[in-house]
Amino acid sequence: MTGRYHETDPMSDVISDDYRMLQMISRFGITLGFGDQTVAETCKKANVDTQTFLTVVNFLTDTNHAHITEMVERIDLPTMLRYLRNSHNYFIDYRLPQIRRKLLQAIDMHSQIAMLILKFYDEYMAEVTRHMEYENTHVHPYVEELLQGRRGQQRLSDITSQHEGSHSSIDRSLTELKGIIIKYYPSDQNAALLSDVLMDIYMVEEDFLNHCHMEDTLFCQAVQQLEKSPLLSSPKEEESTLIPSPVGGDGEGMLSDREREVIRLVAMGLSNKEIAEKMFIAVNTVMTHRRNISRKLDIHATAGLTIYAIVNGIINVEDVKL
Numbered sequence: 001m002t003g004r005y006h007e008t009d010p011m012s013d014v015i016s017d018d019y020r021m022l023q024m025i026s027r028f029g030i031t032l033g034f035g036d037q038t039v040a041e042t043c044k045k046a047n048v049d050t051q052t053f054l055t056v057v058n059f060l061t062d063t064n065h066a067h068i069t070e071m072v073e074r075i076d077l078p079t080m081l082r083y084l085r086n087s088h089n090y091f092i093d094y095r096l097p098q099i100r101r102k103l104l105q106a107i108d109m110h111s112q113i114a115m116l117i118l119k120f121y122d123e124y125m126a127e128v129t130r131h132m133e134y135e136n137t138h139v140h141p142y143v144e145e146l147l148q149g150r151r152g153q154q155r156l157s158d159i160t161s162q163h164e165g166s167h168s169s170i171d172r173s174l175t176e177l178k179g180i181i182i183k184y185y186p187s188d189q190n191a192a193l194l195s196d197v198l199m200d201i202y203m204v205e206e207d208f209l210n211h212c213h214m215e216d217t218l219f220c221q222a223v224q225q226l227e228k229s230p231l232l233s234s235p236k237e238e239e240s241t242l243i244p245s246p247v248g249g250d251g252e253g254m255l256s257d258r259e260r261e262v263i264r265l266v267a268m269g270l271s272n273k274e275i276a277e278k279m280f281i282a283v284n285t286v287m288t289h290r291r292n293i294s295r296k297l298d299i300h301a302t303a304g305l306t307i308y309a310i311v312n313g314i315i316n317v318e319d320v321k322l
């Protein structure tokens with residue numbers, strides 16, 4: 001086995017070397033209290049495929065990933081599917097609602113900006129939930145069918161091309177949220193609580209990025225190997241990618257008067273069509289303005305643009321549509 005950890009290493013080493021592995025272990029359904037048992041002994045006891053476990057640990061603890069092809073070959077897909085499904089449950093049912101509760105405690109709900117930050121977070125949570133539920137209901141069942149030796153007309157690339165929200169767009173929303181809290185939220189009263197929730201957001205971001213990276217590489221390539229299996233009917237040779245490529249921003253720049261007006265109307269809750277009518281321009285022009293604004297400010301969500309508009313005096317708080 002290539003990588004930092006091997007079958008004969010004590011399981012406790014995995015955690016004492018990197019506390020983040022605690023989450024990974026629980027997602028495999030392995031509970032603590034393994035004493036001096038080795039990785040192989042603990043996995044056997046918990047009915048977890050040892051090679052898949054080691055591959056995931058080595059993937060997460062060594063970011064070099066020089067031996068990705070070898071790693072992919074060691075993956076047992078049913079074990080991987082269980083792991084990913086448990087990770088989804090962790091994010092949707094536990095981690096994201098927990099951060100929301102903390103956020104509610106940390107921000108002053110009488111403040112308009114606090115309400116918008118919460119709205120922003122809710123939009124982010126909804127995006128992650130839709131994304132992961134799509135994987136649960138479309139991607140995973142497809143792989144389960146392949147494992148049963150059955151293949152329909154679609155391939156992984158077809159299914160993932162209809163995927164709700166890409167990994168990069170979800171991560172971008174979280175980066176924006178952090179930026180907005182750091183730049184614009186005055187934390188006079190609950191400074192400790194707010195830094196605490198920010199730390200949580202940083203940690204969940206790292207966790208989410210690792211999850212996505214594993215899906216894009218290990219999982220995706222293991223499924224593609226299976227798709228090429230001669231045991232399946234009508235195999236096709238075709239490359240597929242789980243997630244579309246990220247969109248980069250050019251950084252901040254000065255906003256034109258027209259762009260400031262578009263932001264003001266967005267913050268008032270107007271649709272692109274309504275903005276076009278009000279400004280006597282085409283809907284396409286509004287969309288171009290919005291793209292340029294998002295690129296300049298690196299803010300894409302409506303709630304984020306609204307916060308920007310309030311903080312920069314483009315709109316009065318009373319005129320904002322919540």
Ligand SMILES: [Fe+2]
Nearest residue numbers: 084132135215
């Ligand atoms: Fe996922």
Ligand SMILES: [Fe+2]
Nearest residue numbers: 135167212215
């Ligand atoms: Fe995903």
